[in-house]
Amino acid sequence: MAFTAADVKNLREMTGVGMMDCKKALTASDGDMDKAVEWLREKGMAASAKKAGRIAAEGMAYAAVIDGVGVVVEVNAETDFVGKNEKFVDFVKGVAATVAKEAPADLDALMECKYVGTDLTVTQQQQEMVLVIGENIKVRRFARFAENVSVPYVHAGGKIGVLVNLESDLPAEKVEEIGKDVAMQIAALNPRFWDKSQVGQDVLDEEKKIMMVQMENDPKMASKPEAVREKIVMGKLNKFYSENCLLQQEFVKDNSMSVEQYIASAAKAAGGKVTFKDAIRFEKGEGIEKKQENFAEEIASMVKG
Structure with a gap:
């Protein structure tokens, strides 16, 4: 029985196993999806297949500068408790380091990259984490800036991750002070646009x-x-514009000026120029529909089972 690229994608989503292994499983199972899942489980690759269906809307948004490269990632888990787990936090930091080092083109490419410090792919390392922690864990998205000066900011222990990218002739530490203020503004007010020129x-x-x-x-x-x-x-x-565009917004720390004016005056005071280039803001779980658990029904179904 033949299988398509969509079948490989579906099997990957069901099991969390890498593309190549999913392809092998479908080849070995003549395209039969159930048999392919069984094949992967027998090989110890899909021990967490059942967990893969659970909604992961908690976890952590994380931003950092690693070897001069700015990175922001979001990795989801099922509960807020796991988001604070030391092993989970280390995994998130490892994903960020992999993004910085490998410069993957997209999420699929990232999942096939070697996870830093191991011989495993990010997908395989993610599977390891699922087995260790016992929850569905999913690398959701990432962004990176290799140019200019990037300034990271993580709010409320991973609720929001912001990465600001600035061009400047100033030393990095001077730019970082300005970038941190701008990042905090972005975290707090979540502007729709960076500049009024972007408003269509x-x-x-x-x-x-x-x-x-x-x-x-x-x-x-x-x-x-x-x-x-x-x-x-x-x-x-x-x-x-002043409500929806970052650079035209009132600067939170000093409402006598806009963010644009703050950047210009802070740069001038430091003896140079700073230009805002771009930023990314990830809020943990945004856009993911959280399942409303009915515990009474869950317990009743367990009793029946």
């Missing part, structure tokens, strides 16, 4: 439309000439 026309049109409708529904505003309302809308758009 479609977003602006939608905002304008909402503002015009709001004014039409306000008797005081509705009676004003359209030219006046347009002017008011332009003023409100500036407020939109």
Whole structure:
């Protein structure tokens, strides 16, 4: 029975085993998915197949600079308790070190990389962690900056990981002070955009439309000439930028200036120039639908079993 690349992908998602081993299992099992899972379990590769279906929305977001390369990763587990486990934290740091060293193109490539300090792939090391810890563990995403000066910030023990990338002619330690302040701002306020230049026309049109409708529904505003309302809308758009764009936001530590102005003045005071280039913000579990456990039903099903 033939099998497709999609079958290999599905088997990998079911078992957490690497692509090549999944392909071998399907070849050995003539494309039969159940037999392939059995084959992997017999080989000791998929001892955690049942755990792979559990929702992992806890864990840790982590950012670091390793050998000059900025890295931010998110690794998920099922419970907040495991997110604080020393072995789990070490695994997350090892994933970050692997990203820094190997520069994988995407998540699939990362999972096939050799996990630092071992002969195992990241997938195999992840499987080892599942067996040791007893929960579903999943490397979810990563980003890296090899250029410029990267500044990492980890908030609340791994709830949020931020990596800020700055271009500068200043010594790294001076840039790091500025980067840390910017990273903390990103962690706290989670801006939609870094700069107003990134706000697309479609977003602006939608905002304008909402503002015009709001004014039409306000008797005081509705009676004003359209030219006046347009002017008011332009003023409100500036407020939109200051609320949604990092560089135009009020700087949290000193509300007399924007983040952009803070970067420029701090760089000038340090005797050089600093330019914000990019940033990444990972919040642990964001976008993952957490399963609402019904413990009464779970216990009832266990009793029946």
